[in-house]
Amino acid sequence: MARRLPPLNSLKAFEAAARHLSFTKAADELFVTQAAVSHQIKALEEYLSMKLFLRRNRTLLLTEEGQAYYLDLKEIFKALQDATDKLLAKGSKGAITVATPPSFASQWLVPRISQFSSQNPDIDVRIKAVDFDEGFLTDDIDVAIYYGKGRWSGVQADKLHSEFLTPMCSPTLLQMGKPLRDLFDLKNHVLLHDSSRAMWNTWLKHFKVNGINVNQGPVFSHSMMVLQAAALGQGIALGNTVLARPELEAGRLVVPFAERLESKEAYYMVCDPQHMDLGKITTFKQWMQSQVQEDEQ
Template identity: 45%
Template sequence: MARHLPPLNALRAFEAAARHLSFTKAAEELHVTQAAISHQVRALEEVLGVTLFRRFNRRLMLSDAGQQYLPQLSEAFDQIDAATQRLRSEEDHGILKVSVANSFAAKWLLPRMPRFYERHPDLDVQISASDRLTDFTREDIDMGIRYGRGHYPGLHVEMLMDDLVLPVCSPRLLEGPRPLRTPADLRYHTLLHDEVAQSGFPDWRQWLIEAGVTGVNPDRGPRYSHASLVIQAAIDGQGVALTRTSLVSLDIEAGRLISPFGPILSSNFACYVVAPPSHVGRPKVKAFRDWLFAQIAHERSGADGPHAG
């Protein structure tokens, strides 16, 4: 049902003037001029067709209509204010919703989340794992971690960390009748592929060229839809994966994977923390952002390892 309401500014001017019984104090509260308050009140009286104030030389009094109107109008503004405060509290301190690529969520973020909860036990995080880029204008997401070139128009963007690309495999592949000792030994082993690696990301063909290896078909071997699957296949001894250092650091530390040889390649891709500019100042967004960068700083220092707080 359509509401036929007077102009909001006029209502605010009347309500403040009626509470203070002063146009001057109402103007101070609303940060406008006394003339503006007077103009808004007269406009409201014209819209309503009633007189709201009885005006004297040095004082102001409410008319009968004004006395009847003020309590309900003040209550309505109080309800709007309370609803606004509840909404702001939810936005600032409710569940933090973070969009993260599947493999980064599984291999980097989730193993480190207990350290975040140690610092922020009252802040719950909902991790939305998807390789699709989030549309912040349509989706209820506070912030994201993206892997790419850093060009995300309309968003606040900070580079979290760069990444290197290296071959990894199970330590078991160093044994057996065809031990993996040098890049040339790859001809005897299965190459594992990430089929959704972004265009421009180093692949086996580029790596073999950099390694100076010939006689190895860079296209052979199984393909997987997520880097985390490629890594798990490598852990299981099914072949050799070419992947990002950020995704395998914990597996290497735990001895589940090794990097048998170089070269280690750089790329034009990195991990970025992104958020709409209006979200950046939210306490829960800032808390998570600050923890991410502190975590990276600890790991790079090598002082406390990847599980540092």
């Protein structure tokens, strides 16, 4: 029959009290009361059927048995700490698999990932383009990028950008005889839609623009396709300022109006809460946040 080990909480209390020779200091270290430490020590002494401490004139001393036991436990606790440090250090290296919607991957992550790799050569990044359904996170994925309102259960979700929606088009489209002086001029142009026509409908209602048929124009399954169509002069996209940044900076797209509507949805960096302290995930998260800060500046 397997031998029972003493309760771990009692061992922790004894090791701390023996190291400090003080129940009060041990209690402070363990974030418990002095009475709780005293109770744990008493339980351990009863378990072992021997005294571990002597109390002399308000001074706490170890018995001979207590001193020998402490010296052995000290090495065991050090070995536990070393094993934990080794595991966490290992977690900061190796491979990290990042799953992301295709548009976020191509428009935002892929152009920057070489920076992460140069700063962290010990971490091999693997990017997987996936369309998610209701925050689905599989075991083979370390970090995922979700798009939504951040209301997913069972995951740690950190918002990346605040995003704004505004009409965008190719600069050549402005030179083709159909003006875009105000929002009502949109009725003379083809509207390009991302996944559904609901976004254009919401945007126009917010700015009280009537008389525009949102049921015309092609619908694309991914944001990057909408932006590409707009850059080719095929119509007006209701662009996401985060994803459209490469096209805007390169001059392939322009923003004809000042009106912007903050999106109720955003991109979130997501991981399993049990893995969020792994070194490689922490490193990637900090890098992502630094990139977002640079964008916002």
